Amino acid sequence: MGWFKRSPWVLHYNATSCNGCDIEFIVSLTPLYDLERFGIISTGNPKHADILAVTGSVNEKSRQVLLNLYEQMPNPKVVMAVGLCATSGCVFQDCYNVMGGVDKVLPVDVYVPGCAARPESIIDGVLNACEILEEKYKQMKISAKGS
Amino acid sequence: MNTIQQMILSWGMLGKAVAFVLLAPLVGGLLSGIDRRLSARFQGRYGPPVLQPFYDVFKLFEKERIIVNKFQDFNILLFLVFTIFSGVLFFIGADLLLMIFSLALAGTFFVLGGFCVGSPYNHLGAEREIIQMAAYEPMVILTAIGMYQVTGSFKVAVIAQSQTPLILYLPGVFAGFLFILTIKLRKSPFDLSMSHHAHQEIVRGLTTEFSGPTLALIEIAHWYETVLVLGIVYLFFGFNVWLALLVTLATFIFEIFIDMNYARFRWQLTFGSSWLFTAVAGVSNIIVLGLVK
Numbered sequence: 001m002g003w004f005k006r007s008p009w010v011l012h013y014n015a016t017s018c019n020g021c022d023i024e025f026i027v028s029l030t031p032l033y034d035l036e037r038f039g040i041i042s043t044g045n046p047k048h049a050d051i052l053a054v055t056g057s058v059n060e061k062s063r064q065v066l067l068n069l070y071e072q073m074p075n076p077k078v079v080m081a082v083g084l085c086a087t088s089g090c091v092f093q094d095c096y097n098v099m100g101g102v103d104k105v106l107p108v109d110v111y112v113p114g115c116a117a118r119p120e121s122i123i124d125g126v127l128n129a130c131e132i133l134e135e136k137y138k139q140m141k142i143s144a145k146g147s
Numbered sequence: 148m149n150t151i152q153q154m155i156l157s158w159g160m161l162g163k164a165v166a167f168v169l170l171a172p173l174v175g176g177l178l179s180g181i182d183r184r185l186s187a188r189f190q191g192r193y194g195p196p197v198l199q200p201f202y203d204v205f206k207l208f209e210k211e212r213i214i215v216n217k218f219q220d221f222n223i224l225l226f227l228v229f230t231i232f233s234g235v236l237f238f239i240g241a242d243l244l245l246m247i248f249s250l251a252l253a254g255t256f257f258v259l260g261g262f263c264v265g266s267p268y269n270h271l272g273a274e275r276e277i278i279q280m281a282a283y284e285p286m287v288i289l290t291a292i293g294m295y296q297v298t299g300s301f302k303v304a305v306i307a308q309s310q311t312p313l314i315l316y317l318p319g320v321f322a323g324f325l326f327i328l329t330i331k332l333r334k335s336p337f338d339l340s341m342s343h344h345a346h347q348e349i350v351r352g353l354t355t356e357f358s359g360p361t362l363a364l365i366e367i368a369h370w371y372e373t374v375l376v377l378g379i380v381y382l383f384f385g386f387n388v389w390l391a392l393l394v395t396l397a398t399f400i401f402e403i404f405i406d407m408n409y410a411r412f413r414w415q416l417t418f419g420s421s422w423l424f425t426a427v428a429g430v431s432n433i434i435v436l437g438l439v440k
Contacts, residue, residue: 003206007199031191036183039195039202045351047213047358050206074211074358137209 175370
């Protein structure tokens with residue numbers, strides 16, 4: 001019936017972001033943009049979350065945390081890379097300690113561009129992630145029936 | 148209104164119980180939606196649709212079930228069952244004291260569910276829930292005692308149909324009950340163990356380790372609880388149905404207003420202020436009433 005589309009709960013993790021995208025992410029909760037009107041809630045708990053929004057490129061330390069958070073989230077779940085650093089590593093991709101974008105570690109479903117990503121594009125990204133959530137739920141049901 | 152009243156009276160015990168079990172989550176969910184919308188408006192936001200809590204619960208039922216140990220879900224199920232049981236006791240007009248004790252038992256199972264998992268955040272939430280229970284329980288019992296003093300019965304049916312305006316005899320008890328209602332509805336400044344709005348604080352308090360369908364059960368139990376405690380507010384104004392319904396709704400909106408205007412108290416202040424207010428408003432009201440009557 002499309003309940004995931006109506007109530008996506010987002011977990012936000014700062015991998016190694018400069019805080020630019022994080023500020024934009026928090027800004028999208030404010031009265032001007034108001035994420036909650038779509039039923040989107042920014043939660044601090046991976047076990048309640050549907051969407052993992054990652055900002056910043058990934059290094060060896062944040063990789064462990066990222067994997068840990070991802071594994072704690074119940075299915076169906078979607079990973080969203082917010083900002084250029086998270087999508088590709090951006091200007092930091094050649095640094096000796098940077099592994100690159102989030103897709104080096106997790107299967108990323110939505111890439112949100114921008115440095116820093118605009119609140120509008122973050123909201124757009126979340127709404128796209130909802131569609132993917134619905135598809136994943138359908139696949140989950142089909143595979144559960146098959147087994 | 149009289150015809151509606153007569154209809155409800157003619158339903159009998161089983162009919163009323165079934166009506167409560169079916170209708171209370173609808174009313175509670177709708178109230179929760181109104182709460183979220185109003186809260187958003189108080190903050191200058193547009194807010195989610197009024198039916199948002201239902202969407203959330205339906206979604207949670209579709210999520211994967213992750214459990215840490217097998218006792219976790221069992222405790223939450225008992226929490227829901229005993230909350231519904233106390234609600235049924237209340238709405239079929241049974242003993243008020245029995246209802247209060249079974250509601251306390253429901254709360255105990257919730258705390259046990261919080262303690263049976265490993266997460267330290269969950270333990271912190273459970274400890275705070277115990278403190279909250281200790282803070283509100285005396286006032287709830289005083290409410291029952293006050294109603295007994297005025298109407299001469301602990302039966303909800305007798306109290307609800309009593310033509311005595313309870314609020315005129317029990318203003319202090321009502322004020323005390325309003326105070327602890329904030330704890331019961333999990334509103335700021337007393338939302339220590341788990342909060343509706345602060346989703347990032349101490350991870351998520353008591354519900355940290357609960358996900359998917361179990362979290363949905365907790366939410367539904369909270370809807371039942373909301374309807375039940377608002378039912379107790381109704382009893383204070385039972386002499387006039389319309390006034391009672393109006394005041395109950397006004398109380399709910401007042402609680403949202405309080406929620407929006409206060410930051411969270413520390414647990415010491417929560418406990419101290421609740422007991423102090425219980426003593427000043429509740430106990431003194433009952434002593435004076437005992438002397439006068």
